[in-house]
Amino acid sequence: MAITLKQLRYLTTLQDERHFGRAANRLHVTQPTLSQQVRQLEATLGATLVERGQPVSLTPIGRDVASRARNILREVADIHHLADRAQGMLSGTVRFGVTPTLGPYLMPQVVLRLHAAHPELRLYIREGFPDEQARALANGELDMLLAPLPIDHPRLHVEPLFREPLALVGPPDHPLHGKPETLARDFGGEAILSLDPRHHYSRQVAEICDRLRANLLRDYEGTSLDGLQQMTGSGLGLSILPETYLRSESGGEHIVRRFAVADWEAYRSIAGVWRKGSVLSEAFAQIAKVITEEANRTLG
Template identity: 40%
Template sequence: MNPSLKQLRYFVALAETGGFGRAAEIVHVTQPALSQQIKELETILGVELVERLPRGVRLTRAGREVLERSRRIMAEVADLERAARMTRGLSGRLRLGVIPTVAPYLLPLALTRLRARDLTLDIRVREAQTEALLADLEAGRIDAMVAALPVAEPNLAVTPLITDRFVLAGTPGRLARWAEGRSALRPDALAPDQLLLLDEGHCLADQALEVCGLRGRGRVDLGASSLATLTGLVAEGFGLTLLPEIALRAETAAAPGLALRRFADPEPARELALIRRAGGDDGWVAPLAALLGEAGAELLDSARAVCA
C-alpha cells in the first residue's frame, strides 16, 4: 500500500502546527481521525514520523525527511490542479500573492480589469511580505506573485511589469531645508536620522537603505507597518521618507500636508514583476502580466501628475 495524498496533507499540517488539535482544525477533521491517519502513514512507511510529547509533537529524523518530500509532492499536485484550471488561458481560479507596498495601490485597478475581462474568473488574493509569498509559491498555495526584484529563489520565471521610481516625501518646510544649497537631489545625501522606514522585513525598507547607501536605521526609528502609517508620520513632520510612484495618488490624497520632490537622474527605482514557478504557463501569464502592467502604467501616469 502507498501513502495517500490525504495522509501526506494531514502530516504536513501536523508538522507545521506542532499539535494534533490544531492540525485537525486546519484540515477540517476530528483529532482522532487525523491521529489514525498519521498512524497508518507511519505503518505504511515503516518508520516513526513524530514523537508524541505532553504538549504537542516533535518530528523524528525520518519525519523531517518525509516532510520535505511531502511538501514537494503537495506542491506538484497543486501545480497540476492549477494547470488543469488554466488550460484555456486566464480562466478558472487565480491565486495571486502581492506584497503590501504594492497591493493597496495596484489591486483595485488590476482586479477591475480582470473582472471586466472575465466575470467568471475566481480571484483569490494573498497580501504578505516577499519571503512568505515565495514560500507559498514553492508550496503551490498561490499561482503567482507580484513583488520587487531581485528574488534569489531558483526555479522561478519572472515577467517584468513596471519600473516604480522613488520620490522624497516630507513636509514643505523640511524638504526645503534639506534641499537648500543642493544643486541636485540625490538619495545618498540623506542621513539615517532623517529617514523613516517601514518595519524590518519589508523589502521596500531594504531597498530604501540600499539606494541611500545607508548601512542601518537612524537613532529615531519610527518604522511603520504600512505606507499609509509612514506617510501620516512624515506629513506631521517626523522625518523624510521614500515613496514609490504607484502610492502617490492614494497617499497624497490621504495626507494633504505632504510635499514631494523628485531626485536627479538617474532616479532611484524598484522593478516590479510577476513571478511564478517555472513551467506550466498554458497561456495565462501573458494576459495577466498585460493587465497588471496596464494598471501599473495608469498609476505611474497619475504619479507624474502629482509630482512632475
Template identity: 25%
Template sequence: MDIRNIKTFQTIIRLGSFQRAAEELQYGQSTVTMHIQKLESDLGVKLLERGKKLTLTEAGRLFHHNADLLLKDYDFLQTSMDELLKGDAGVIRLGVMEPTASYRLPQLLGPFLRQHPKVKISIHIGNTTVLGQMLYEGSIDMAICSTPPSGLDHTFEPLFIETLALLLPEAHPLASKSSIQLRDLQHEHLLITNVQCPYRQKLEHALLERGGSPYSGMEIGNMAALKYYVQAQFGIAVVPVITATPSPQGTVLKPIDDLDSGLVTGLLRKMNGSAFSVATENLINIFRTELRSSTFTSS
C-alpha cells in the first residue's frame, strides 16, 4: 500500500467528496480517483460506495477507523528518520574503559545530550579485551580503550595518554624519596587490579624489564577502590593520575621516573563496519577534540 493513497482516502472521508479532497491535496480529481482504485485493489475490498453521497462500506469503516493510527505511526517514523539524518536522534552503543568511563566521559556526554536530547546512549564498561569482543560481536558500535592486542578486525585511533603514578601512604619510606625508580618497588606489597586490566599488564611488564623481582601483590578488582586501600595502608599502588588527584588524605602521589609515558587510550572501531549515524559522528568529533592530547606522539 502506498501511504499517499491512504492519506487521500482519509482526506476524502474528512471532507466528504473527491473534489474537495483533490483541492486540498492539490491533485487532479483523476489522480484522487486513481489513488482510491489502487488502494481498493491492494486491499482486495471495496471501501466506498459512490453515488450522490459517499458511503463507507463495512470494510471502509474498519479501514478508516484504523488508518489514522497507521498515518500517525508513519509520520512519527518519518520524523524519526529525518531527525536521525540531521543528527538530532539515534542510538549510540558505547563501550568505555575505566578510568575514562568515570572521570572523563560524564563531562563530555552532558553538553552533548543537552544539545541532542533525543539521542539515546547506552554505556558498557569493561577492559579492552571485553570491549574488543563486544565490538566484534556487534554489541557496541565503538569503544574508548587502550591499544588492542591485535588490529586485524578493528581500527584503533590514539587519542590521549593516561598518565600513571605511584600512590602510597605518607608514612611509607618511599614517600620521602626525591626520585622513585621501578626497582624501588622490589619486595613492596603492591595493590593491583585483575589480570586482564591493561594497567596491571603494563606495570608487570615494566617491573620485569626494569624493576626485577620479586614483589608481592594483593588483587583488587575495582580500579577506583585502589586509592582507598592505599589510604587504609594495605599497600601501595600504581594508578592513573586522574583517579588520585587530589590524593586522598594521608597519601602521596609520586611519579615513577622510569615508567615510560603511560597507557595510550583511543577509539576502537570495526575495520569494515557500516557507516555511523550523524549523531555518532558528532560524538566522535567531541571525543577527538576533548580527549586528544597535544603532547601525544606515536613513539
C-alpha cells in the first residue's frame, strides 16, 4: 500500500497537537478516521510511529518520518504554487495568517483592492497567535503572514511594512481627562487591561505598563479588542488600543476616550512574512505593498 499525502499531513498534525481529538478537529475529520489513517501508515512502513498516551508523542522513527513529511508537504505546496504562477502572478488560493488585533480592522480594504485588481486570487484567511502562525508558515501550513514584530525564524523572510501608533484610552469620565496637561507618570498605579499573553500585543502592553509603573490586570484578560474597549468603557480599567482599531467602524471612540498624554509615544511594527525562497515571493511582495498602502491611507 502506498503512502499518501493525507497520511503524512495527519502524522505531522498529530505531532503538533499531541492529542488525537485536537488533531482531528484541526484537520476537520473524525478521530477514528485520523487514527485509522495513522495506523495504515504504520502498517505500510512496518514501524510504530506514535506512542498513544496522554499526551500523544511520536517514537524516534515517527519523529524522523514526520520531519521528512514536512519537507514533502512543503514541496507539494510549492508545486501547486508554481502552477498558479503559470496562470498569473496573483492567482490561486493563498493561505493567509493574520493576528486578530489587526486583521479585522485593516484587511477588509486590502481584500477589496486585491479582488478588484486580481479576481483570480483567493485569500484563505486564518486568525491566530503570531508565534504559532509563524511555525505554521515555516511548516508549509500557511503561505503568508501579517503580524507584529518581532518574528525570528531561519526559514522565514520578514518584510517590515509599517509602524502603527498605540493609544492609551479610558472611560470618558476618567479624572485624568480633566487635567490641563497629562504626563506618562500620571498613570502610575492605574489598572490597565490586556489580552491573552500569547499575543505580541499583550507582551508590548506589559512592557508599557512597566514603564508607566501601571498595574497590568492579569485577572481580566480580554479575548478581543472589542472586549477591551467595552471593559474600559465600563470603568474596569484603561486600555492601550491600536490606531487601526480606533479608526475602524467596529472600533472607534464612542465608549472610550483617548488620553492626550504630552510625552506619550508607543508604536508596534507590522511585517509581512513568507518562506525564504518561495516560488511566490514576488506575488507576496505585491500583496505586502497593497497592505502597506492601505495602512498608510488609514493611518495618514
